[in-house]
Amino acid sequence: MSNVTPAPVRADAPAGGQAIITIEGLNKWFGDFHVLRDINLSVNQGEVVVVIGPSGSGKSTLIRCINHLEEHQEGRIVVDGTELTDDVRNIDLVRRETGMVFQSFNLFPHLTVLENITLAPIRVRKWKRTQAEERARFFLDKVGIPEQALKYPGQLSGGQQQRVAIARALTMGPKVMLFDEPTSALDPEVIGEVLEVMVALAQEGMTMIVVTHEMGFAREVGDRVIFMDAGQIVEVGSPEHFFLAPREARTKAFLSKIL
Amino acid sequence: MAVADRRPSVAPRIPFWRNVNTIGILAQVVFVAVILFGVVVLVTNTLNALGRANLPADFSWLGSRAGIPIAETPIPYTPNDPYWRALLIGFLNTLKIAGIGVVLASLIGIAVGVMRLASNWLVRSIATVYIELLRNIPLAVQIVFWYTAVLLPIPPRINNPVELPGGVYLSNVGLAFPFLYPTYRFGAWIPFLVVAVAAVVIGVLWRRRLARRSERPVRVWPLPLLAAVAIAGGGYYVASLDRTLPDGLAIDFTIDRGRGVVYRDVDGDGVRGPRDPVMPFASTIVRIAEAELTASTQNITESGGVVRSTFRFPMILGRDVEQAVVAFGDPDEAAERGLEIHFTRFPSRGVVFVDRDGDGAFTPGEEIDPATLTGFGGVRLVMTVFGYERHIVADRDGQVRTPAFSPSGTVRSAEVAPAENPFSVFGAAAATATRDDVVPLVADVELRPAGPLVLSRVHVPVSSYEGGMRLTVNYLALLLALVIYTSAFIGEIVRGGIQAVAKGQREAALALGLSASQTFSLVVFPQALRIVLPPVISQYLNLTKNSSLAPLAGYGELFVIATIVQNQTGASVPVALLLIASYLFISFAFAFVLNIVNDRLALVER
Amino acid sequence: MFEVIPPRPAPGGVAGVGGWIRRNLFSSPANTLLTVVTGVFVVYVGLSVVLWALFDASWGQVWANQRLFAVYRYPADLLWRPMAVLAAMMALIGVMGGAGRRNEILRGLFWSLVAFVAFVTVIALLFWPSVRVLWAGVLAASLVGYAVGVARPSFVRGLPWAWVAWLFLGFFLLYGVTPGSGLLRIVPARDWGGFMLTLILFTGIVPSFPLGIALALGRRSKLPAIKYVCTGFIEIVRGAPLIMWLFVASLLLPLFLNTDPNNLPAILRAYVAITLFSAAYMAENVRGGLQAVPRGQTEAARALGLGGWQTTSLIVLPQALRAVIPAIVGQAIGLFKDTSLVFIVGLADFFRVTEIVANQPASLQVTGGVKLELYLYVALIYFFFAYRMSIASRQLEKQLGVGTR
Numbered sequence A: 001m002s003n004v005t006p007a008p009v010r011a012d013a014p015a016g017g018q019a020i021i022t023i024e025g026l027n028k029w030f031g032d033f034h035v036l037r038d039i040n041l042s043v044n045q046g047e048v049v050v051v052i053g054p055s056g057s058g059k060s061t062l063i064r065c066i067n068h069l070e071e072h073q074e075g076r077i078v079v080d081g082t083e084l085t086d087d088v089r090n091i092d093l094v095r096r097e098t099g100m101v102f103q104s105f106n107l108f109p110h111l112t113v114l115e116n117i118t119l120a121p122i123r124v125r126k127w128k129r130t131q132a133e134e135r136a137r138f139f140l141d142k143v144g145i146p147e148q149a150l151k152y153p154g155q156l157s158g159g160q161q162q163r164v165a166i167a168r169a170l171t172m173g174p175k176v177m178l179f180d181e182p183t184s185a186l187d188p189e190v191i192g193e194v195l196e197v198m199v200a201l202a203q204e205g206m207t208m209i210v211v212t213h214e215m216g217f218a219r220e221v222g223d224r225v226i227f228m229d230a231g232q233i234v235e236v237g238s239p240e241h242f243f244l245a246p247r248e249a250r251t252k253a254f255l256s257k258i259l
Numbered sequence B: 001m002a003v004a005d006r007r008p009s010v011a012p013r014i015p016f017w018r019n020v021n022t023i024g025i026l027a028q029v030v031f032v033a034v035i036l037f038g039v040v041v042l043v044t045n046t047l048n049a050l051g052r053a054n055l056p057a058d059f060s061w062l063g064s065r066a067g068i069p070i071a072e073t074p075i076p077y078t079p080n081d082p083y084w085r086a087l088l089i090g091f092l093n094t095l096k097i098a099g100i101g102v103v104l105a106s107l108i109g110i111a112v113g114v115m116r117l118a119s120n121w122l123v124r125s126i127a128t129v130y131i132e133l134l135r136n137i138p139l140a141v142q143i144v145f146w147y148t149a150v151l152l153p154i155p156p157r158i159n160n161p162v163e164l165p166g167g168v169y170l171s172n173v174g175l176a177f178p179f180l181y182p183t184y185r186f187g188a189w190i191p192f193l194v195v196a197v198a199a200v201v202i203g204v205l206w207r208r209r210l211a212r213r214s215e216r217p218v219r220v221w222p223l224p225l226l227a228a229v230a231i232a233g234g235g236y237y238v239a240s241l242d243r244t245l246p247d248g249l250a251i252d253f254t255i256d257r258g259r260g261v262v263y264r265d266v267d268g269d270g271v272r273g274p275r276d277p278v279m280p281f282a283s284t285i286v287r288i289a290e291a292e293l294t295a296s297t298q299n300i301t302e303s304g305g306v307v308r309s310t311f312r313f314p315m316i317l318g319r320d321v322e323q324a325v326v327a328f329g330d331p332d333e334a335a336e337r338g339l340e341i342h343f344t345r346f347p348s349r350g351v352v353f354v355d356r357d358g359d360g361a362f363t364p365g366e367e368i369d370p371a372t373l374t375g376f377g378g379v380r381l382v383m384t385v386f387g388y389e390r391h392i393v394a395d396r397d398g399q400v401r402t403p404a405f406s407p408s409g410t411v412r413s414a415e416v417a418p419a420e421n422p423f424s425v426f427g428a429a430a431a432t433a434t435r436d437d438v439v440p441l442v443a444d445v446e447l448r449p450a451g452p453l454v455l456s457r458v459h460v461p462v463s464s465y466e467g468g469m470r471l472t473v474n475y476l477a478l479l480l481a482l483v484i485y486t487s488a489f490i491g492e493i494v495r496g497g498i499q500a501v502a503k504g505q506r507e508a509a510l511a512l513g514l515s516a517s518q519t520f521s522l523v524v525f526p527q528a529l530r531i532v533l534p535p536v537i538s539q540y541l542n543l544t545k546n547s548s549l550a551p552l553a554g555y556g557e558l559f560v561i562a563t564i565v566q567n568q569t570g571a572s573v574p575v576a577l578l579l580i581a582s583y584l585f586i587s588f589a590f591a592f593v594l595n596i597v598n599d600r601l602a603l604v605e606r
Numbered sequence C: 001m002f003e004v005i006p007p008r009p010a011p012g013g014v015a016g017v018g019g020w021i022r023r024n025l026f027s028s029p030a031n032t033l034l035t036v037v038t039g040v041f042v043v044y045v046g047l048s049v050v051l052w053a054l055f056d057a058s059w060g061q062v063w064a065n066q067r068l069f070a071v072y073r074y075p076a077d078l079l080w081r082p083m084a085v086l087a088a089m090m091a092l093i094g095v096m097g098g099a100g101r102r103n104e105i106l107r108g109l110f111w112s113l114v115a116f117v118a119f120v121t122v123i124a125l126l127f128w129p130s131v132r133v134l135w136a137g138v139l140a141a142s143l144v145g146y147a148v149g150v151a152r153p154s155f156v157r158g159l160p161w162a163w164v165a166w167l168f169l170g171f172f173l174l175y176g177v178t179p180g181s182g183l184l185r186i187v188p189a190r191d192w193g194g195f196m197l198t199l200i201l202f203t204g205i206v207p208s209f210p211l212g213i214a215l216a217l218g219r220r221s222k223l224p225a226i227k228y229v230c231t232g233f234i235e236i237v238r239g240a241p242l243i244m245w246l247f248v249a250s251l252l253l254p255l256f257l258n259t260d261p262n263n264l265p266a267i268l269r270a271y272v273a274i275t276l277f278s279a280a281y282m283a284e285n286v287r288g289g290l291q292a293v294p295r296g297q298t299e300a301a302r303a304l305g306l307g308g309w310q311t312t313s314l315i316v317l318p319q320a321l322r323a324v325i326p327a328i329v330g331q332a333i334g335l336f337k338d339t340s341l342v343f344i345v346g347l348a349d350f351f352r353v354t355e356i357v358a359n360q361p362a363s364l365q366v367t368g369g370v371k372l373e374l375y376l377y378v379a380l381i382y383f384f385f386a387y388r389m390s391i392a393s394r395q396l397e398k399q400l401g402v403g404t405r
């Protein structure tokens, strides 16, 4: 490394809001491979942050660090006032407050939809079964598939599965939702139904970090867009900024491919 | 919010039981402590128990005399040898049964697996029944079945073995067949063998390179193999050119006991001293001009039932003698009782009978004496052989054995013409008058020069096999059970492997215009092999481990010898450790092979 | 003009029985020859076996020693104790079969066992007055269990505990409580044997289940100490054959516990060896299942806030175990057959009783011996159970292969 380290791009939340996620000087290595380099990012309550970037740029790794599915080596991550340190209790706390939706749904195939959703509330939040089921049905209703409660995931379509996954995350009552390319494993005709749910969620004021290349979604509800490349934040701005006047050459090159 | 520094400024103190970094270490420390505590308790207990019972806890007993008789020994062994050698014999015996078993089980398994897919329903069903039946019956039951219910009772006794084509003998002692053994001249051949192997290696590497460069298909193996065979064959010829005997090669033969030892007279005193080493696998010819054997008739029970009035001489074959004549030891008495001889196998086997129905030949029932309702037992018979000449290859311990002849004319006997003998390989029998002149017994033993290898044939001097390769019934029973049991598993794997090659592959190959056999050998087989090989190798390991069921067949492999050793020495812990180590060694060897195979298969897959 | 062509029957040689026979037996001259030759062979072998079994074989000793085969020297007046354990077992299996009667495999297994029990019961009713009631009781228990399972399928949830309770209570009932005489007098372990012992040893697979799971999880642990200890145990145990472990256990266990070998019945030593051995193999099976569970499952569970143990026990294990049920059934078949190896520690299980019967004076008097008959009988019984299990295993494989829910 050279002696003069270039100043990293900061993706700070607009002042005035209440930061719910603060990431400072985050660095992460996989072995010798430096995946995340000097990430500075903060997210206000109710903000929707869209992360874009070429494959392998570290988007997934970044949001997986936020609920400690990946361990970071340097820097700090604070979620809702709890810093992710080596303390197991803090890790558990953060995971309870963040919901995550995966590209490949990751529903539990041996449990029914309802059991998938109520499992964590009952086991982690220690709710009563009836209470958990009531909440579960509420969110199933919300994602638009109340009638599928007793089916097994294998019996649902991809779009339905992803909506169950969202309901599963929401039932825990998280303060932040993390989405890792939630629509990229879906057939084009069902992407819409998942995005609809996400838009509704955003409009209700949920704090969301969304890795996606659905620029329509970004334009509709995104407060900020972050472009990452090679483990770094390259450019930050409003969706309009990215559509109209991206600054960096890399950004332009990338956007020209996906738009 | 404005936290500028990179590192957490003041790391809040985290209690160590909640720290992800220490939690794992803590868990491991506790785990190891518990395990260690358990081990320490067990070890102290064991040491106390051993001390109390005064049992050996070390390996010093390995050097003392074992005194264990072992029937089957791949390398020389006597009960006077130490324990370690007995255990080594056991280990080698394990390898011996596993090595042969693996080959046979593969052959049968492949056959059964292919039969499972035959288009002929009957063949297919037979294979299915074979597999299902054998896989679902415990191996222990199968071993005991083959051993006590088939191989012990059914084959004839050793003194009347069945001779199968090719000089193979089967009896209740086991199976014996001709075998090639290395002689003292083998050393001269070794350089040629080394060159031949080198030729294969170099040749194959060269052909591989050629194959990579050339555009037309190049056959890698045939040429180098041909070259190797030529080199080895030529070498064999060259090594055989030297027809001299090694210095001091001599035989110490006692004709009236029918035993001799080939040895090397190192000190040159002409007598076999304790210093003189025996020479294994030397080739000899024993010639006896005229000699005599005696036998008495017996009424005995055999597996097939009661056999009466039978006599049995040592096995004399047609090629061994110029002429053999069998006569009653007491001709007058025989004539008085009207006894006659019927050969079931001239001249060594037959019955004594009275030709009551006068048809001049033996009719079943005539061997029974109506007066006593039993056979004519105790009738003495004399066989006189003329021009006995036998090529005998010494055993591993230098032993050369012939029947125990006595001087001809010792017994007063009369001639009986074996004219009715249906099995006779002889011409007309010589007629000799009743005689009482004794011809002295003289043997002419010649040591013959030999090539690097010598073919040792089986013969049955009295009531044991000599020469050739000899397998006990115990070995055969265990081998049979292991092979059949494992072949059922291998058959199923082979079937699965062939079926797992996607149907599309076959169709694609056929569509390309490959013939059915090309499709199989170029497309289906290579892919099936890749699927089949790993599980088949683990079946090989299973077969090897299953050979430890040997106590059920009385075969002296590792486990059996180890149990005997433990029983004699009381060294429970050392024997257990040795056993575990040996089997782990075998398992790891298989795992090693499996890894290599898997690596190569992975290479192919790319 | 379009007209529907009515379907015609296939020309001869394609469909129908005749067609099947032609295709499968006489498709070509070579095939015909093969059929004839193998057909003659099969008929010859089959006929000689049947003729032998009907006319030459002497089954008297097999028939006369059924009690030895069943329970060995367990006292005749206490037979109700093993039979009660058997009845409890059948009742539990009945609950399983009743609750899971929609599952073809469970149902099939249950009715096969009932058929076996019913068969023996009929024979008992006809020929064995002393155990008539007992066998009828076992049959009744199976059916009652089935009825309970049908009526209250929720009982299945308690079944694991019921099996554990059965294992312990059954052991106490078999062993007895009071010394001396009486209904509950102690029957020393050396009198146990026969098929009863084979089944007892077979239950070693029950404790090997949790042990195997623990070992498998340990082997996949991120913590090196735990990983290497578990791996070492698994590989060492699997490296040597069971018969050797039985022998070694019977030598070393008394030393390990520093007690007199007589204080430790051979059954106990064999049971320990079988359980540990089976656990090592179970661990490898379970590990295969664990590897088949995608990593996303764990991640999703952790992201929901489930802890490590909760993730393992609620998410990973259920999926892993489900995937390896056929392998576990396969292992059960292996263990069932391998119980025959306990002869090496002097136990008289079903297999060993045969040798004992074969050496009875009455057996030795029979000309030609009775070993063939005895071993065929034993082989047949083993075959019945092992083959039934292997059918179930194949069905399971198919079921799991088709629609994983």
Ligand SMILES: Nc1ncnc2c1ncn2[C@@H]1O[C@H](COP(=O)(O)OP(=O)(O)OP(=O)(O)O)[C@@H](O)[C@H]1O
Pocket (backbone or CB within 6 Å): A030, A033, A035, A053, A054, A055, A056, A057, A058, A059, A060, A061, A062
């Ligand atoms: N567990 C891991 N071990 C080693 N390298 C990893 C691991 N996970 C990810 N990587 C590497 O880190 C880099 C960033 O991965 P990441 O999954 O965060 O990319 P991404 O931006 O999400 O890409 P995509 O759009 O394809 O999902 C990639 O080069 C990937 O190969």
Ligand SMILES: [Mg+2]
Pocket (backbone or CB within 6 Å): A059, A060, A061, A180, A181
């Ligand atoms: Mg990604």
